Amino acid sequence: MTTDGKTNGKKASLGIQRVASLHVFVRDLERSRDHYIKNLDFAEIAVSTPEFEMDQRARASVVQAGGVRFVFMEPLGSKGESYRWLEKHPEGIGRIVFDVENAERAFNILTERGATPVTGIERRHVDGGTVTWFDITTAFGDTLFRFVQHEGPTPIMPDLVRLDPPRGGNNRYGILEVDHITTNFLTLKPAIMWMEAVMGLEQYWDIAFHTQDVKKGQFGGSGLRSTVMWDPESRIKFANNEPAAPSFKSSQIYLFCEENRGAGVQHVAFGIEDILGAVRGMRKSGVAFSPTPGTYYDMLPQRLIDTGIMQIEEDIESLREFEILVDGNAPKQYLLQVFMREASELFKDPQAGPVFIELIQRKGDKGFGGGNFRALFESIERRQQIEGIR
Numbered sequence: 001m002t003t004d005g006k007t008n009g010k011k012a013s014l015g016i017q018r019v020a021s022l023h024v025f026v027r028d029l030e031r032s033r034d035h036y037i038k039n040l041d042f043a044e045i046a047v048s049t050p051e052f053e054m055d056q057r058a059r060a061s062v063v064q065a066g067g068v069r070f071v072f073m074e075p076l077g078s079k080g081e082s083y084r085w086l087e088k089h090p091e092g093i094g095r096i097v098f099d100v101e102n103a104e105r106a107f108n109i110l111t112e113r114g115a116t117p118v119t120g121i122e123r124r125h126v127d128g129g130t131v132t133w134f135d136i137t138t139a140f141g142d143t144l145f146r147f148v149q150h151e152g153p154t155p156i157m158p159d160l161v162r163l164d165p166p167r168g169g170n171n172r173y174g175i176l177e178v179d180h181i182t183t184n185f186l187t188l189k190p191a192i193m194w195m196e197a198v199m200g201l202e203q204y205w206d207i208a209f210h211t212q213d214v215k216k217g218q219f220g221g222s223g224l225r226s227t228v229m230w231d232p233e234s235r236i237k238f239a240n241n242e243p244a245a246p247s248f249k250s251s252q253i254y255l256f257c258e259e260n261r262g263a264g265v266q267h268v269a270f271g272i273e274d275i276l277g278a279v280r281g282m283r284k285s286g287v288a289f290s291p292t293p294g295t296y297y298d299m300l301p302q303r304l305i306d307t308g309i310m311q312i313e314e315d316i317e318s319l320r321e322f323e324i325l326v327d328g329n330a331p332k333q334y335l336l337q338v339f340m341r342e343a344s345e346l347f348k349d350p351q352a353g354p355v356f357i358e359l360i361q362r363k364g365d366k367g368f369g370g371g372n373f374r375a376l377f378e379s380i381e382r383r384q385q386i387e388g389i390r
Contacts, residue, residue: 041169174273333364
């Protein structure tokens with residue numbers, strides 16, 4: 001390996017296997033935990049011990065559905081990582097955790113490429129196995145990356161105790177895994193350069209648009225540039241957005257950064273088995289989704305022809321009822337997606353933050369719904385205009 005983290009002229013792999021968990025810093029642990037258990041049918045699988053709470057100055061709850069795991073941490077007192085995060089930001093994702101094949105090797109590659117470690121390599125014996133990990137700073141605002149290697153039985157985290165049996169749901173909505181993570185920035189290029197140079201990620205997909213392209217001047221317009229980066233081995237994808245001029249400060253990306261008080265994770269997309277069934281069930285549980293203009297479905301038959309999808313298995317009126325979006329660019333290969341309301345809207349609390357969840361069901365298409373960005377942005381703008389009038 002050379003000093004730039006390459007082997008034989010090719011960037012060395014970090015050995016990332018998957019997104020293991022997302023650490024969310026919250027002010028009200030019960031509120032977040034109960035939402036995921038009662039409304040999204042996650043199971044609570046672990047809780048903090050007194051040792052964890054003393055060391056981290058926080059209490060924790062771990063919830064999981066399929067391959068998606070969240071660790072909610074609420075500060076105890078006026079010290080500790082979660083307290084410092086929440087002094088600067090509303091509730092949000094403060095750490096993304098990756099399982100890796102070899103933590104020491106990943107650490108060496110990253111430091112050779114110029115990564116900034118927050119910790120050295122830590123090692124603990126947990127649940128009969130060994131966990132080795134380290135953290136680095138990132139270009140994702142104050143969100144850290146953690147790289148974890150497990151040997152033997154798979155522990156959750158040091159000083160967390162497993163619940164046997166778990167409490168809560170059993171993933172009846174068919175959540176599979178983290179499909180992608182989306183982050184918003186005021187300026188994108190430095191973050192992309194960091195992902196390429198330090199993380200060794202490659203560009204996967206790119207789009208730029210503005211709603212004024214479609215409806216000149218209405219609502220002032222909103223736009224973005226989005227670049228998706230990925231790790232080809234693990235196939236983990238990061239969608240990264242910046243606002244677009246004109247009306248730079250009207251962009252949803254800019255508004256997110258204002259509400260979040262900096263760059264950060266905007267949403268996490270869950271891969272799902274049956275999006276229609278999931279939305280139907282989640283709505284009954286009280287989950288609110290972002291609206292889609294009715295004209296979207298009026299125009300959908302022609303869009304299917306224009307994009308080359310031609311035919312879908314779902315009934316368009318069912319998609320209209322549940323406001324699910326369709327995109328793709330090849331015959332009978334498409335994706336279905338829907339976006340939940342932001343946490344601040346779900347919980348009716350601005351300090352709950354602007355993070356939200358996407359559900360995505362892939363039927364052959366591996367893109368990111370580029371044709372749906374406009375529909376999403378226009379629906380948000382329309383809702384903001386109505387709320388502004390009120």
